[in-house]
Amino acid sequence: MKILVADDDRDMVDILSYWLKGHGYEVVRAFDGEQAIKRWRETLPDLVILDVEMPKIDGFEVCRQMRNETNSMVLILTAHDQEEDEIRGLELGADDYLRKPFSPRQLLARIKAILRRASNVRGSTNSSTITVGPFSLDAMRHEVVRDGVKIRLTPTESRLLHLLMTHTGQVLTTDMIIERVWGYDEAGDSGLVKTHIRHLRQKIEPNANQPRYITTVPGVGYTFTAPTPVES
Structure with missing residues (x-):
């Protein structure tokens, strides 16, 4: 290395x-x-x-x-x-x-x-590509496509989004995210997660100030939600 x-x-x-x-x-x-x-x-x-x-x-x-x-x-x-x-x-x-x-x-x-x-x-090969709702994430290429629009991610953003998407609907604690994304066994800095979540929202959410997909569970962590399209 x-x-x-x-x-x-x-x-x-x-x-x-x-x-x-x-x-x-x-x-x-x-x-x-x-x-x-x-x-x-x-x-x-x-x-x-x-x-x-x-x-x-x-x-x-x-x-x-x-x-x-x-x-x-x-x-x-x-x-x-x-x-x-x-x-x-x-x-x-x-x-x-x-x-x-x-x-x-x-x-x-x-x-x-x-x-x-x-x-x-x-x-990783089989698990590197995942599609949930309007998102299709290629973790190997660090790219996500939302409604046909390609969005470039950093490696850490890619790992974070992959974790959230593979646990859609589940609440992930901050410590769990730090362990899975950053690989630290000990309790980490919650600001590290908060900053990356904010930056990820700015990239994938239609309105980062009113997130639809990555939502905060106060005092616990975050969850990824893929809203079901409303049938006309």
Whole structure:
């Protein structure tokens, strides 16, 4: 597995590179946004670890450009307690975030979970395509068609929608969604789910402010509903 580490802190990049190589990963390094985009296009890594505060081009713009061109997995690194950075990164298509400072054990757990999710999608064939109501989702291509209109999704949005559609009519708790979509055994950040649900609604709902398909069950979680067409 190939990982691109992009951070303007050279000591951080050196430490992460040494540590990741010791765990069997191939590492590509970048120290600013322009270099990150160049190295990413040259090497096509499986995962990009991306600091949001970099010179020349910041991590948000790097993430946006990556999402426009590829489905590479993206883990953003944010400063402690910078929730707005986390939300912005997720809205631009990052798959997950990790707050600095973090331990090597935390980073390894995130990397393994992200790469496992990507591997599960690539290895899935029979269950990757599903049709419910007006939606036809191809989880391999990260695309959903609604009423004949093709909508592009990020890998995480695709996994989230696939989970919801395969449990149509069932209430999924936030912890269950985190475990199934992000692969974390421990309780995760509910904001991670909330942000992705909001972004997914903006893509697939006719009116994201009045969702018909992905509805919130207050204090519990979310459910996917496919309304039955009214016969004339």
